[in-house]
Amino acid sequence: MNKLFSNVDVLKAGLDASWLKNQVIANNIANVDTPNFKSSSVSFEAAFKRALQGDDFTAKKTREGHIDFERADMRATVTTDMNTTYRMDGNNVNIDAESAELAKNQIFYNTLVQQLSSEFRKLNMAINGGK
Template structure:
């Protein structure tokens, strides 16, 4: 028997992803003055991974790509093709602060929705009182 709906599980996964993104952004901001530091991005691939799992491909050559998904649902990549500072650092502090604010709004919305789901469960358990 499943205790919680898929909504709660999806919210939990979204909160985990938002937390990861916040950690990466914070790390970029902390290293804004570090020489030769390359900013990182988080790429989420859940939708792509879900669709890729549906594909059935016949691998006829060892050089062919394997279809499937990563277990974590995200990938952390470096932005290595730019330099914003003379010391080789490519952290754009304005971009990072904007992304952090957007991520915080997203995180707060997820928390509000999760709280609402638990409030509904609490009402049902108490019998509507």
């Protein structure tokens, strides 16, 4: 049973991380003209790839007998780049890079939504006997 929802669990974690990344990028873009603002980034892709492959993940359970739905290691990390400055005012937001990353993240998010929808269709077919 715990394998039944493992793909859904990984896809949900990926969607959550992608949503966070979208928020961070939007914040960077909103502060493109703020003096001394330092851009942030979100990294989760390596953990997401490991989760898709099913490698080295331990489940988080609060009681024995619970189904292992939650991936303990699927965490997105937000880091702030304090080491670079692109402009004289101390701001390091590169609007071109942020816009490209936003587009890439949107494609990734939409792909995960399609995959999650496919997983739910499969579950629905299994529940309804293939009808």
